[in-house]
Amino acid sequence: MKEKKVNESRSVTSVHVMPNDTNNHGTFFGGKLMMYVDNIGAVAATRHARQLVVTASIDSVDFLYPINTGSSVCLEAIVTWTHHTSMEVFVKIITEDLKTGERKLCTTSFLTFVAIGEDGKAVPVPKVIPESEEEKMLYNSAEKRYLHRRDRRLETRNFASKLTLNKPWER
Template sequence: MEAKRANESRAVTSVHVLPSDTNNHGTFFGGKLMMYVDNIAAISAMRHARQLVVTASIDSVDFLYPIKVGSSVCLEAIVTWTHHTSMEVFVKIITEDLMSSERTLCTTCFLTFVALGDDGKPVSVPKVIPESEEEKLLYNSAEKRYLHRKSRRSETKTFASNVSLERPWDR
């Protein structure tokens, strides 16, 4: 399978933040933003793999700057690294004050997607060729994040095996 340039997976979208998108502080609902993050990351992963994909994980998301009503939000996603069937996708979210044109990075996060074949089982994905300085930085630090995710997933499975499935009112 031939490797692909990271830039070939780039996906970008913008959203105008309306009052119905905000909480009682007049800032963008975090959950609604996460819906857009997962969507743009999936598009990026599908561009890289040219297969259906499924979200396997979303790393921690730190909201660095509030996104205010009336502003726009630009979401940019790119596949930064691949393993056998999985892809790490980096998403950066930039808010723009549409009156002043001031742009501010408000959130970044990493998501992991797995490519699926027609039978619904994982399939191999192409390797990534980083070219820009940002792509190289993300690529060179990706394996460390991969190993951290792998460890975290193992801990989550152990924890989940001890979680009660009883309904609270039946205890």
């Protein structure tokens, strides 16, 4: 399978933040932003794999700066690293005050997607070739994040095995 440059997966979209997108503080709903993050991440992963993909995990969505009503949000996603069938996707979110032109990095996120074949089973994905300094930095630190995710997933499975599936209304 031929390797692909990180830039081949690059996906970008912009959203104008309207009043119905915000909470009572006049800032973008975190959950709505997460929907956009997952969506643009899936586009980047699909571009890289040229297969259907599913979201396997979202490491975090780190809100660094509020996104206000009337501003725009630019989301940029790239595949930073791959394993056998999984892809790490980095999403960078920049807010822009449309009146002043001031731009700020407001959110970052790492997601993992798995490529799925026609039979619904995971399929191999191409390796990535980082080129820019930012791509190389993300690539070189990705395996550490992968191992952390793997350990966290095992902890989550262990934790979940101890939980009951009672119907809350029967307690």
